[in-house]
Amino acid sequence: MKTIVLGGAGFVGSHLCDALIAQGNEVICVDNFLTGRRDNVAHLRDHPRFRFVQRDITEPLALEGEAVFHLASPASPVGYRKNSIQTLRVNSIGTMNALEMARQAGARFLLASTSEIYGDPQVHPQPETYWGNVDPTGLRACYDEGKRFGEAATMEWQRVHGVDARIVRIFNTYGPRNDPQDGRVVPNFITQALRGEPITVYGDGLQTRSFAYVSDLVEGLLAAMFTEGTAGEVFNLGNPDECTILEFARLVKKVTESRSEIVFRPLRFADDPARRRPDITRARTRLGWEPRVPLEEGLRHTVAWYREILGAGVGG
């Protein structure tokens, strides 16, 4: 099958390109390197079924394919604050361009949305039916309101134009190729631990997240795209195994065997969600999908990759 991955040079997108190639598909990977890295797809460059197109998807797109995965958007809070207007543009204009391309090509479509559309949730865990608690003018709004617009657009292209489109709401995902400098908690803690620097917990560390390993997420993206009869549906994709950020810092110390101290710093943004955990009942029942990689095991693979890129033997 001819597939198109928008944002394919990013952390998740590059793993998705690998999986699609491994399954025998053709892949057109589109990216403008706003937050992605050329290195993430360098190993695919000469593959006969892989093509890279450097393009900003806020410009109109015309590519032929049978399935369009739309993952193009900054994803880390540091990344979307630095690129706030680009984040609004790619999630609005870029998403409509992507939908229009899918309509013209007669392709299936998947929007990579986010757990951030639930904002600072007042319902726990979060099912897809929850409408969320979002500050429309806050520091996260460029991202979470951008994604909410993208979801609305996806539903209208499905309703009005009959595009075979679905939405997945991705919860915190980690793994190799997550840019060590993008400011998210997993790259921050691992690089700090490996360098023997203080591990910076923002706030009291009692806020929670639920971390999914990237291979689990990629299986979920494929299941959501290719399960028949899922047009117009929304799926949470994440690992329901919830932990506090302080517990996570301790686990990173253990896995890296680091002597770094854990220090507390002020919260980066006032609207830091206090708790986040997906209800994945729908993905389990409709897609037959659930995450398989336990946090400690996924962290070991991830730490191995960071060790490699930071220089072997960097100890704490």
Ligand code: NAD
């Ligand atoms: P990432 O920043 O590594 O990847 C995003 C990619 O999109 C980058 O390669 C970037 O250069 C590209 N991009 C951005 N704007 C573009 C534009 N205008 N034109 C072309 N390419 C553009 O982030 P990621 O973690 O891989 O996230 C991928 C997707 O999954 C994003 O849409 C994100 O919102 C969503 N998501 C990720 C997570 C997570 O934990 N990783 C959680 C929730 C949602």
Ligand code: UDP
């Ligand atoms: N965080 C932290 N130290 C860091 C980076 C992040 O304590 O060095 C916290 C952050 O305040 C948030 C959680 O870890 O509560 C997850 O942050 P991340 O930026 O990974 O993504 P978010 O889930 O907030 O979008």
